Each structure stands twice: as structure tokens, then as C-alpha cells.
Amino acid sequence: MSLFQEPPEILKPLMFYDGRKYTFEANRLRLPNGSEGDWSCVRHPGGAMAVPITNDGQFVLVKQYRFALKGRLLEFPAGTVEVHEAPGITIRREIEEETGYRAHQWRKLGEFPLAPGYSDEIIYAFLAQDLELLENPPEQDEDEDIETVLMTAEELEKAILEGEPIDAKSICGFYMARAMLQ
Numbered sequence: 027m028s029l030f031q032e033p034p035e036i037l038k039p040l041m042f043y044d045g046r047k048y049t050f051e052a053n054r055l056r057l058p059n060g061s062e063g064d065w066s067c068v069r070h071p072g073g074a075m076a077v078p079i080t081n082d083g084q085f086v087l088v089k090q091y092r093f094a095l096k097g098r099l100l101e102f103p104a105g106t107v108e109v110h111e112a113p114g115i116t117i118r119r120e121i122e123e124e125t126g127y128r129a130h131q132w133r134k135l136g137e138f139p140l141a142p143g144y145s146d147e148i149i150y151a152f153l154a155q156d157l158e159l160l161e162n163p164p165e166q167d168e169d170e171d172i173e174t175v176l177m178t179a180e181e182l183e184k185a186i187l188e189g190e191p192i193d194a195k196s197i198c199g200f201y202m203a204r205a206m207l208q
Contacts, residue, residue, distance in 0.1 A: 032058045040064060047071075048147075048164050070147035074113035074139070075104035076121045076197055077203040078129060078154040084176040086125050086157065087196070091171035100175065100185065102196045104149070115152035119164075121154060125174050126163035129154035137204040140195060152200045153206060179204065 038054040075128070078086035089098050093170035105120035107113050114132065122128055135151040166172060186197055 034058065034065075037150055038061065041066070043076035047204050048145075054056065066144065068107070068141075068145040068147070070145055071109065072107040072113065072148045072150065073104050073195070074107055074120065074150045074152070075102050075199055076117045076129065076154040077199045078121060078125065078127055079203070079207075080127075080157050081155075084178055085126055085182050085200070087175045087177060087182070088124050089175050090124075092101065095191075097191065098171075100190060100192045100196065102199050108151070109128065109198050114152065116148070117152055117154075122160060123164045123166050124170070124172055125158045126160050127154075128160055130156040130158065133206070135199060135206060138198060149195050149198075151195070151202060153203050195204045 034055040034057050036053050037056055039051070040054060040129070041050070041052040043050040047070070049069040050066065051069060052064060053207050054062065055065050056062045086103070087100050087102055088103055090097050102118070103121045103124040105124075106111075107116045118129070120133075133153040133155075135147050135153050137150045139145075140147045140149050147207060182200060186192055186200070
């Protein structure tokens with residue numbers, strides 16, 4: 027993806043915060059069209075997600091507590107890409123930690139910006155097939171509150187269309203995977 031080809035001119039740094047998984051910055055900028063103003067951005071190293079499908083055609087999702095939304099979302103397994111780590115390595119680790127499955131077949135679905143109005147995060151999406159349920163899966167991260175959920179394509183599409191709490195990357199990944207599988 028050819029993003030980041032027209033950086034704005036930083037006229038004056040205003041604020042910087044270095045968080046656990048991302049940084050936040052606010053700057054006075056001059057945009058490529060010449061307009062000037064104060065803008066802020068979440069700088070994120072990127073995320074990798076899997077759309078796992080069992081051998082009998084069920085999608086493997088997680089129901090995960092998300093503090094920012096004060097509730098649980100249905101999502102495909104995903105994780106933050108670590109420094110000097112390829113997204114394909116990130117998601118192989120995350121799928122095992124979050125779902126207890128290991129995928130033996132991987133295909134890249136694509137990549138896309140998650141929230142370009144305020145973040146530079148890119149999601150790297152993969153289709154994960156030929157799944158093996160692990161006898162002893164890795165421990166989840168201490169802060170993760172996750173339940174594994176299996177759904178057919180029809181059940182998942184119905185949940186999406188009825189407005190159940192499902193995150194945007196998972197909706198996008200689902201339709202990317204369906205297009206690839208047809």
C-alpha cells in the first residue's frame with residue numbers, strides 16, 4: 027500500500043505521549059494543500075489479524091472485553107505488531123494465545139487503515155485454515171478477558187447485519203475472506 031507519500035510539514039510540536047502500545051502526538055501542521063492548523067494523531071505500529079476457518083467451515087472468533095467501549099466485542103483474533111516483527115509472525119502467535127488453535131495454511135487477505143481520521147494504524151489481514159486445536163495452548167496475556175466463539179458464515183453475517191457488537195476490522199476481514207473463498 028503506498029501510504030505516507032505526502033507528509034505534512036510540522037510547524038510546531040504541541041504534545042507527545044508515549045503509551046504502552048502506541049504514541050500520541052499533537053502538532054501545528056501545514057498540509058500538502060497549504061492549510062495550517064493543529065492536528066493530533068495516534069501513532070501505532072500496526073496490527074495483524076486472522077480470519078480462522080475450521081475444516082468444517084466455521085469461523086473462529088473471540089468475544090473480548092474492551093475497556094474503552096465498556097463491554098465485550100465479537101472479533102477475529104488479532105494483535106499489535108511488535109517492533110522488528112513481521113505481521114505474519116505476530117498473528118501466528120496471537121491466534122494460538124487467543125483461540126487455542128494453530129493454523130497450518132495461511133494466505134494474505136490484504137491490508138487496510140483502521141481509523142485514518144486520527145491514527146496511522148494499518149491492519150494486516152490473513153486467512154487461517156487447516157486449523158488444529160492445541161492440547162496445551164499458550165497462556166493469554168494477563169489483561170485479556172477472552173472467550174472463543176465458533177460461527178457459521180450465515181450466523182456471522184446475520185450478527186453483522188443485525189448490529190451485534192462486532193469490530194470494524196473483523197467485519198472487513200470477514201467479507202475479504204468470503205470473497206477469496208468463493
